[in-house]
Amino acid sequence: MDSLKTFDTNQFLTKNDLCKEGNKVFKEIYLDKEICIVNGQEKIPIKFSPGSKVKVKGVEDEIFLRFAHMSSINKDESGVNITGNSSKYDLLPCVNDFCTCAEDCCENFSEDFLEKGKHRMVCNYRMSKLYWIKEIIDKINANEDIKIIQSPLKSGRGMYLRYVKIYFESKRFKSKFIIILEKKKRGSLFELYFTTAYPVVLKSLIKKLDAEYKNGKIKKEELFLA
Known part of the structure; x- marks a missing residue:
């Protein structure tokens, strides 16, 4: 059944209260x-590391x-990217019909914080x-039946690494969502490390993910194999 719980961002009057409560929920669910x-x-x-x-x-x-990253967008995902070239034609039509946004990220990108040299804006x-x-x-x-994609193996010098992408399509919310994990081996056991998760809004990324799924789709059981 396509039913997922949402975090009600509309109940908060300020960005301070919104981020404070979201950060608390992130800790309670994923760190504790x-x-x-x-x-x-x-x-x-x-494994969820707070970073x-x-x-x-x-x-x-x-x-x-980690929470700030998954709850924000960078300029390349908005209407105008860092170089000033419009990327809006790669964006899907906005399906946000339940979150009240204080600012229009497509027309008026506002820099809320900097991560690895990239400006990011909090996204309700x-x-x-x-x-x-x-x-x-x-x-x-x-x-x-949830789509799972596993990347080719990267190994050498005792390293074992694959990337796992969980690709969910919600008809009810008219959105696509991806969870990105790193799969590492510890002795004879495997562990998954959370990297990020976000709604997929770029047409080019959807095309890329569809191609990756075609070549790298696996069943849940295969996550337990090398």
Whole structure:
């Protein structure tokens, strides 16, 4: 069933209250509890690292960088990118019909914080998907048909690394959502490390993901194999 819990960003009057509560929920769900992909008696834990903390404009206290990243967009994902060239023709029509945005990110990008040299802006729509990571993992564990993509193996000098992308399409919310994980080997066991998650809004990225799924799709059971 296509039902997912959303984080109600409309209940907050200020960016400070919004980010403070979102940061708290992120910690409670993803840092304080264990989340695993389960297959029978086997399970692979998903490790959520908070990363460093970052100062966001209009927010009193620093928030977790991992939370800030997944709850924001950069200029290349808005209507105007860093070089001033319009990227709006690569954007899907906005499907945000339930989050009240203080500013129009497509026409008036506002810099809220800097990450690795890129300006990012807090996005209420992205933050509203805060619960989706856990809820989509729960759907996988319930054996619902969710797209899983696994990248080719990168190995050498004792390293084992694959990227796993969980690609969810919601008809109810008219959106596509991706969770990106790193798959690493520890002894004879595998662990998954959360990288990021966000709604997919660029047509070029959808085309890329469709091609990756065609060549790298796997079943949940295959996550437990090399």
